[in-house]
Amino acid sequence: MPTGVAIRAVRVQLFDAADRVLLRAGPSALTSRAVTTEAGCAKGVLHRHFEDFDAFLAEFVLDRVDRMDSQAAALREAAGTGTVTDNLADALTALFGSVAVAIVALVTFRDELRARLRRTWPAGVPVLTEAVTMIASYLVAERELGRISPDAEVDALAPTLIGAAHLLFADRRGAPPTTEAVHKVVTTVVGGVVREPRP
Template identity: 75%
Template sequence: MPTGIAIRDVREQLFDAADRILLRDGPSGLTSRAVTTEAGCAKGVLHRHFEDFDAFLAQFVLDRVDRMDAQAAALRGAAGTGTVADNLSGALAAVFGSVAVAIVALVTFRDELRARLRETWPAGVPVLTEAAVMFGAYLAAERDLGRVAADADVDTLGAMLVGSGHLLYADRTGTPPTPDAVRRVVDTVLVGALRA
């Protein structure tokens, strides 16, 4: 006899619940009980799909990194349109306006999660390193189009954008930076890199 109702796409339901908890309560509020309660399912559901809670968290972080692929493709597709600074300002706000800042705090907060992530992600914090790669790839595409200087170190510029963006958005409970503040950071990072 069935003991409950089948849950469709349980992983996604649990990951979405983790997003909401991280954004609302921060990493200290993210427990297996909180996730299953938020997802509306029994605690055992999480443990049927994941070895333990840190395995769940590692898969959650990697899933959120994978979701950045669409954003990276859209940013690369914007090469040659609008202005480089506008495109990067919008992308920077989108990255850090998402759950990314909370994921950085989560990875920093949990030693076992960092250890699990190192098994498949050898360096850096996954969402931040992925964002740096995304910005570097976009800047490389703009360099190929002649809108960024041929000698620009696009990988370093991408990392600088991520570091500066993280500093702007690091206080998840405070007022988010204004679009003008984000644009000033982008303009400052790009000084000397843009072709006139």
Template identity: 75%
Template sequence: MPTGVALRDAREQLFDAAERILLRDGPSALTSRAVTTEAGCAKGVLHRHFADFDAFLAELVRDRIARVDSQAAALRGAAGTGSVAGNLAAALTDLFGSVAVAIVALITFRDDLRARLRRAGPDGGGVPLLTEATAMVASYLAAERELGRIAADADVGTLAPALIGAGHLLFADRTGPRPEAGAVRKVVTSVVGAALRNGPFTNRT
């Protein structure tokens, strides 16, 4: 198996090709031949780097989950700055305005992939990527609660999945227009407004 830069380049080339197919044609169009054709490489390239197509898809999802982990660190770092609702609206837009919605559709579409990811996950449950996104929002809300910018009795374990679910529904139609910023802010305010101190978009450092 090739190693080093060539391997990393091939993986990213294949991952990027799979994302383009997902965004353009949906999960039903995602096959090994479609990916290698989109990537402009021989079909054997995929099988040199991955045991089978489900292994490739699982690595694609894990790679995108790692990006959520990076976003989680940035969001938690924003605690205490700007406004809570503004930070959450930006985070939901960054998350679901990307390929994340298509990745969730892929996980839902392919039972074997979902089962593989769940077995490898930390607790074996939940929908991969959405689970990590929920943890990201919960961690941020907990940080803001510690800083006193949301109510001390705010139930972040309930607010976080409510925000992720509402955000996912808002962005779920990949063929429709991108939700406007005002629509995202309205969703955030509807979910967490009652828990915010000094109004949804006014709390600052």
């Protein structure tokens, strides 16, 4: 698109382009030129809307974290339905089958991005810490419904599930893990506290 032509929803267009570049080629390929080329706009468009490329990336990461709110709400609403293991496996697959794994790599890859994120996100990698909160909230709901043990250590189970799932999905170039592999991880982590009948 030529310079000077108005772009509707510039941020959305640029963020979606960043998603595609990141998923296709990884964090080292994510440059301002790669994003604007993918978005089909002039390079200056990005710099008119963001202070610099790291400012763009910080807003991109936080936007993708905000998008997790709907996933978290859907998971909480699933409490008491289906099985705990299936609900967790589905949530982890949806989370890590998205751009989340690539965002973790991006944050790790770019020092300036981490520094900028620290201004508003003081601890942890935003996607992972938000994911832990999402899983913990769901486990608390299931504990209240009696589907997991009342003494289940949610604050330990949630980060364990996120860490194990992240490792399972982290090989961006390999085939994604099978449904069985994800279920096995979930069962290993929560099998001792699940109180619902086993399928």
